Amino acid sequence: MLEMMEDIPRFETESEVSTVASGSTTASLPAISIVLHFDSLDAQLDFIMETTKKHAKPLERKHRRSRKTPQQLKILIDELGDTSQNADKAKIKEVAAKVGLTELQVYKWYWDRKSKICSVMLN
Numbered sequence: 001m002l003e004m005m006e007d008i009p010r011f012e013t014e015s016e017v018s019t020v021a022s023g024s025t026t027a028s029l030p031a032i033s034i035v036l037h038f039d040s041l042d043a044q045l046d047f048i049m050e051t052t053k054k055h056a057k058p059l060e061r062k063h064r065r066s067r068k069t070p071q072q073l074k075i076l077i078d079e080l081g082d083t084s085q086n087a088d089k090a091k092i093k094e095v096a097a098k099v100g101l102t103e104l105q106v107y108k109w110y111w112d113r114k115s116k117i118c119s120v121m122l123n
Helices: 041-055 070-080 089-099 103-122
Strands: 010-022 025-037
Touching (some): 070 103
16 A cells, blocks of 8 residues: 555645735735655656646547538438338448448438438427
8 A cells, every 4th residue: 555655746735925016005915835746757747647637628629510412312311211110230331331421420310310200290
């Protein structure tokens, strides 16, 4: 257990008084600083990398919607147009290879079409 504790930095707090001058008035504010002690430079770099990973914003991917071509839509409707039957994974994989889309794109198209047809039938 002590071996594992060696890599963890030790925290010390120091209370200092800083003077802030604002115009003609001078005010004293307490300031707290945290001092980290590391055994090695590698431990310090590891700590910095881990903290940066935790608090960094993930990169936002810009996704542009691409419309399906008329040829792709024709194949999708011919192959998966009958929404009374559920499309199995093998069928979706086969259609994706024919159309040139990913399986996820074909599945999403099928799901949206099925939802659209069901909502029209209910109304």
